[in-house]
Amino acid sequence: MKNGVILLVEDNPSDIGLTKRALEQNHIANPLVIAEDGREALDYLFGTGTHAGRDVRDLPAVMLLDLKLPKVSGLEVLKQVRADERTRLLPVVILTSSSQDMDITSSYGLGANSYVRKPVDFTEFAEVVRAVGLFWLITNESPPRKR
Amino acid sequence: MRSQMTRDTMEDARPSADEALDFAESVINTVREPLISLDHNLRVVTVSRSFYDFFKVRPEETVGRLIYDLGNKQWDIPRLRELLETILPQRTSFDNYEVEHEFADIGKRTMLLNARQIQQGQGKERSILLAIEDITERKEIEAGLEKTRQELAVAKRSADEALDFAESVINTVREPLISLDHNLRVVTVSRSFYDFFKVRPEETVGRLIYDLGNKQWDIPRLRELLETILPQRTSFDNYEVEHEFADIGKRTMLLNARQIQQGQGKERSILLAIEDITERKEIEAGLDDTRKQLEAFAYSVSHDLRAPLRGIDGWSLALLEDYGDKLDERGRGYIDLVRSETQTMGRLIDDLLAFSRQARADMNQERLDMTAIAEAIVYRLRQQSPDLRADFIIQPGLSALGDPDLIEIALTNLLENAAKFSSRSPHATIEFGQVEEKGSAAFFVRDNGVGFDMAYSDKLFGVFQRLHKSSDFPGTGIGLASVQRIINRHGGRIWAEAQVDHGATFYFTLRQAS
Numbered sequence: 001m002k003n004g005v006i007l008l009v010e011d012n013p014s015d016i017g018l019t020k021r022a023l024e025q026n027h028i029a030n031p032l033v034i035a036e037d038g039r040e041a042l043d044y045l046f047g048t049g050t051h052a053g054r055d056v057r058d059l060p061a062v063m064l065l066d067l068k069l070p071k072v073s074g075l076e077v078l079k080q081v082r083a084d085e086r087t088r089l090l091p092v093v094i095l096t097s098s099s100q101d102m103d104i105t106s107s108y109g110l111g112a113n114s115y116v117r118k119p120v121d122f123t124e125f126a127e128v129v130r131a132v133g134l135f136w137l138i139t140n141e142s143p144p145r146k147r
Numbered sequence: 148m149r150s151q152m153t154r155d156t157m158e159d160a161r162p163s164a165d166e167a168l169d170f171a172e173s174v175i176n177t178v179r180e181p182l183i184s185l186d187h188n189l190r191v192v193t194v195s196r197s198f199y200d201f202f203k204v205r206p207e208e209t210v211g212r213l214i215y216d217l218g219n220k221q222w223d224i225p226r227l228r229e230l231l232e233t234i235l236p237q238r239t240s241f242d243n244y245e246v247e248h249e250f251a252d253i254g255k256r257t258m259l260l261n262a263r264q265i266q267q268g269q270g271k272e273r274s275i276l277l278a279i280e281d282i283t284e285r286k287e288i289e290a291g292l293e294k295t296r297q298e299l300a301v302a303k304r305s306a307d308e309a310l311d312f313a314e315s316v317i318n319t320v321r322e323p324l325i326s327l328d329h330n331l332r333v334v335t336v337s338r339s340f341y342d343f344f345k346v347r348p349e350e351t352v353g354r355l356i357y358d359l360g361n362k363q364w365d366i367p368r369l370r371e372l373l374e375t376i377l378p379q380r381t382s383f384d385n386y387e388v389e390h391e392f393a394d395i396g397k398r399t400m401l402l403n404a405r406q407i408q409q410g411q412g413k414e415r416s417i418l419l420a421i422e423d424i425t426e427r428k429e430i431e432a433g434l435d436d437t438r439k440q441l442e443a444f445a446y447s448v449s450h451d452l453r454a455p456l457r458g459i460d461g462w463s464l465a466l467l468e469d470y471g472d473k474l475d476e477r478g479r480g481y482i483d484l485v486r487s488e489t490q491t492m493g494r495l496i497d498d499l500l501a502f503s504r505q506a507r508a509d510m511n512q513e514r515l516d517m518t519a520i521a522e523a524i525v526y527r528l529r530q531q532s533p534d535l536r537a538d539f540i541i542q543p544g545l546s547a548l549g550d551p552d553l554i555e556i557a558l559t560n561l562l563e564n565a566a567k568f569s570s571r572s573p574h575a576t577i578e579f580g581q582v583e584e585k586g587s588a589a590f591f592v593r594d595n596g597v598g599f600d601m602a603y604s605d606k607l608f609g610v611f612q613r614l615h616k617s618s619d620f621p622g623t624g625i626g627l628a629s630v631q632r633i634i635n636r637h638g639g640r641i642w643a644e645a646q647v648d649h650g651a652t653f654y655f656t657l658r659q660a661s
Contacts, residue, residue: 012454012458014454014455014457014458014461014462015454015457015458017461017462018457018458018461018462021461021465067450068450068451096450097450097451097453097454097457098450118453118454118457119457120453120456120457120460120489120490120492120493121457121460121486121489121490121493122457122460122461122464122465123464125457125461
């Protein structure tokens, strides 16, 4: 298993805990980085703010991005990620409670790689996390690291 | 006139009796009017050529005969007898005696008879001269003229009535109305126009429309309608004009305009109906705001209310998984209950969201293959619940007009319900088809399940209304409310018939695809 970082952008502590639990239960041991708002996610990706000095060439294996976030919204994060040459190819999975057509359309329009709705049932949620992790961390071939 | 002249001429010709007789004969044969003279026994003495021509009789069957016997007794006319036997013995002349008679050869004729008694010498018997004028054609023309005159009078009366009616219509309708001549000068104005725009008749009628109310009506959009659009078409509806009036403030108006030609060759005039939609527009704008707020609310519901539910479910499961050995059977049962309630609430939120979306969703009307839609739904139901044992009977060839997404939601709800409420029947059968109900074609979904008590049928389609205990048949109570809303949005009706333990049938109507 490749040991790429999973960047989880999520502000709900309960959802963070559940995601961690689901990852553990499915034996996905990749390092988990948590950003609790959109600003923090962008700081991590671009090596700014609290993450100043981070080598931005180390792209996460996948970013699990919620849409409704404090400060900078998920869609805005996605837009900036796709607009920057350094992060343009980062695999982004929208993981959200919303199933509004508008959100789904906007997400794909801005270049999301997939859109997953978080089920209320934890068993189903754990299954979704497992499937997402399996696909993006193992099945999928990540873009090559920039020099 | 002519017979008068004849008599004068005859009197002037007195000098010689023979000459006079010859002259009289030639006069008789010259005039176009049929003339006949009778002796005192009413036998024919002299006959003009025109008489023979006109009545198609020959001299040999005429002269010497009793007048009534002429032409096979055709001349035995009561009115003529009256003239000859009653009137003339009392007076020497009678003019314009009208006789109408049906003759075998020449048809129905109207004649004016001028009669003179003549005494051709002292002591001699009197003889009678009859001048016959055929006025049949004249009468017909006169009758035609009279008819035309009456028709004209009727037409004028109805025109007057129509005008009166138009005036009263103009003054009755709430909508301000104004009519303009081809120079765009005001001709007629409704009372509501004066009321609404706060202008007086003396400053309105005869004025150019743009000059009304201190040139307040000089509106570019109105100029466009009157000068550019109307010359090219005879009518224009729902032309929206927004304008700030000095007296009544900013108004949004819908104009309906008609060009009217009030007679051949006359100049066209224009009728303008003005509907004030200012308030309507404001209400619409308000509704739009409300709708947006509702959408924002629905968004929050979908996102924010679901997140804690996932927490409750996830952490109670975590409790069960990590500390299950520290709980007894009952404790673990409680956790199961927490989780199943959470699921119910999640479904409720989803159904509510779907319900509010169905009210707002745009609708497309297209031809739907109802049979294919039903078959696809049944296929999906079987995929989702492998233990579904019901037999489905779907009538082939069904079609309707509707929105494919919404109708599929409605039909899914009905078929799912049918499957749910017949799940305990030993031989569950669910039918989808079409029947003739109350004069129109209605679709139906019928099951042989538990049915329901018709006493509660009014609650069937209410939001959150349930006729069965959750422990018997789970559900959120939104499904049928959704179905009803969808059918109603399509202009259709939905109703149900059921009997406890004998199944239920849901009927709904949709417009037929042509």
